[in-house]
Amino acid sequence: MSNNPVTGVGDVNADPMIDSSPEEPTPFDNKAIPAGLAGIFVELYENVVYGFLAGTLALVFFPESSPSTGLLLTFIAFGIPFFMRPLGAAVGGQLGDRIGRRTVLILLITLMSAATGLIGLLPPATSIGPAAAVLLVLLRFVQGFSMGAETGIGNSYLAEHAPAGKRGRVVSYANSSTFVAMLFGISLAAALTAGLDTESMVRWGWRIPFLLAFPMGIAALWIRLSAGESPEFTKVKSSGLVSRNPLAEAFRSRQARIGMFLTIVLPLFNSSGYFVLFTYMPSFMTSYLDFSQVQGLVVTGAALLVSCFTALLAGRLSDRVGRKPMLAGSAGLMVVFGFPGYWLLTRGSIGLALVGTIVMAVIFTGTNGVLQTTLLELFPTHIRTVAYGFGYNIGTAIFGGAAPAVITALIGATGSIWVPAVYLVVTSAGAAIAALTIKETAFDPLPA
Structure with missing residues (x-):
C-alpha cells in the first residue's frame, strides 16, 4: 500500500506518479547551491529595488499624476507582470522537466538580468511621454515571465542536490538569500536617497540599482555554467521516464491536482508577508505614517x-x-501578533516601529524558511518544476504581486491605514488552516 504524500491517506490504487522510492545518497555538487541561489538573488533584488524606489519611479514615469495616483500607477506596473509568472512557470517548468534544470536556469538568468538592466536605460516620461510607462511595463512582463520559471526550477534544483535529511536546510539558503538580496537593495536605495536630492534621484540616481543587474547577471551566468545537472533529473532521464508533457500529466493526476491547489493556498501568508512587510513597507511608512x-x-x-x-x-x-x-505555527502567530506588531509601527516612534516590524518579520520567516521545501516535496521529479512552479505563481500573482496596488487602493477608498494589517492577518489565517490539512513530508524521500 502506498501513501499519498499530499493527504497521507493509504490507497491501493494511489497514483504511481506520486509514489516515493527509497532515497539513495545524493551526490553533492559544491557549485549547486550558488548556482541555485544566483537567479533567486537577482529576482528578489529587482523586486525590492522597484518597491523601495516606487515613489521616485512614480515621478519618472507618471509625472503628470498626483503623488498618490502616481504611486498607485507605479504599484500597478509592479503587480501586472506577476500575472505573467504562471505562464513563465508553465513554459519554463515544462522545459525544466523535459530538458533539465540547469539548461533552463542558464536561459532564465540571462533573460531576467537583461530585462532588469534595460529598465535602468529607459527614457523618462518627460522625454517620450506615455511610451516610457509602456516600455516599463513590457520589461516588467519579461521579468515576470522569467521569475515565474525561476522559483520552481531553482528551488527544485537545490532540493534535488540536498543530502538526505537536509532538504529544509539547503533550500533555506535560497530563502535567506532573498533577504540578503533585499537588504543589499535597500542599503543601496538608502545610500542613494540619503546622498542625492530629489531632483538628482529623478534625473539619474534611480537608474543605478537597475543597471547593476548587468554585472550581477554576468556573474550569476558564470556560476550556473560551471554547475552540473540535478542528480534527480539525471536519474529520471537515464531511466527513460522524462514526461513529454509534464503539465498535462500533472493535471491528469488527482494527487498532483491537489498538490497544485495547496501550492496556491499554503503560500497565502508568505506572499502577503513579503510584499507587505518588505516591498511595500518603506513607501507606506513615508506616504502614510x-x-x-x-x-x-x-x-x-x-x-x-x-x-x-x-x-x-x-x-x-x-x-x-x-x-x-513550522507552517501552521508561524501563520497562527501572525494572526495573534499581527495587529499588535502593526500598532507599534503606527505610533510614530522609530524605536517602536523597529520592534513591531522585527517581531512580524521573525514570525514571517517561520513560514518563509520552510514553505518552498514543503511545496516541492509534494511532486515527483518528472513533473516537479512545472506543477510546483505553476501553482505557486498563481497564488503569488493574486496575493503577492497585486498586494501593493490593492492595499494602496483600499487605503484610498477607506481612509484607514490598518488595511495592510488586515490583509496580512486574513491571509495568515487562510495559510494556517491550509497547513493543518497537509501530510508531513520532512522525513520522507523526495517522490521519485
Whole structure:
C-alpha cells in the first residue's frame, strides 16, 4: 500500500506518479547551491529595488499624476507582470522537466538580468511621454515571465542536490538569500536617497540599482555554467521516464491536482508577508505614517537583517520537527501578533516601529524558511518544476504581486491605514488552516 504524500491517506490504487522510492545518497555538487541561489538573488533584488524606489519611479514615469495616483500607477506596473509568472512557470517548468534544470536556469538568468538592466536605460516620461510607462511595463512582463520559471526550477534544483535529511536546510539558503538580496537593495536605495536630492534621484540616481543587474547577471551566468545537472533529473532521464508533457500529466493526476491547489493556498501568508512587510513597507511608512524615506528604509533593513538568519534557523528546525508545525505555527502567530506588531509601527516612534516590524518579520520567516521545501516535496521529479512552479505563481500573482496596488487602493477608498494589517492577518489565517490539512513530508524521500 502506498501513501499519498499530499493527504497521507493509504490507497491501493494511489497514483504511481506520486509514489516515493527509497532515497539513495545524493551526490553533492559544491557549485549547486550558488548556482541555485544566483537567479533567486537577482529576482528578489529587482523586486525590492522597484518597491523601495516606487515613489521616485512614480515621478519618472507618471509625472503628470498626483503623488498618490502616481504611486498607485507605479504599484500597478509592479503587480501586472506577476500575472505573467504562471505562464513563465508553465513554459519554463515544462522545459525544466523535459530538458533539465540547469539548461533552463542558464536561459532564465540571462533573460531576467537583461530585462532588469534595460529598465535602468529607459527614457523618462518627460522625454517620450506615455511610451516610457509602456516600455516599463513590457520589461516588467519579461521579468515576470522569467521569475515565474525561476522559483520552481531553482528551488527544485537545490532540493534535488540536498543530502538526505537536509532538504529544509539547503533550500533555506535560497530563502535567506532573498533577504540578503533585499537588504543589499535597500542599503543601496538608502545610500542613494540619503546622498542625492530629489531632483538628482529623478534625473539619474534611480537608474543605478537597475543597471547593476548587468554585472550581477554576468556573474550569476558564470556560476550556473560551471554547475552540473540535478542528480534527480539525471536519474529520471537515464531511466527513460522524462514526461513529454509534464503539465498535462500533472493535471491528469488527482494527487498532483491537489498538490497544485495547496501550492496556491499554503503560500497565502508568505506572499502577503513579503510584499507587505518588505516591498511595500518603506513607501507606506513615508506616504502614510510621516516617517522619512531613510527611516522607512532603516526599519525595513533591520527586519531584513534579522530575517537572513531566522530563515536559516527555520529551515534547519523543519528538518528536525517537520514542515507542518513550522507552517501552521508561524501563520497562527501572525494572526495573534499581527495587529499588535502593526500598532507599534503606527505610533510614530522609530524605536517602536523597529520592534513591531522585527517581531512580524521573525514570525514571517517561520513560514518563509520552510514553505518552498514543503511545496516541492509534494511532486515527483518528472513533473516537479512545472506543477510546483505553476501553482505557486498563481497564488503569488493574486496575493503577492497585486498586494501593493490593492492595499494602496483600499487605503484610498477607506481612509484607514490598518488595511495592510488586515490583509496580512486574513491571509495568515487562510495559510494556517491550509497547513493543518497537509501530510508531513520532512522525513520522507523526495517522490521519485
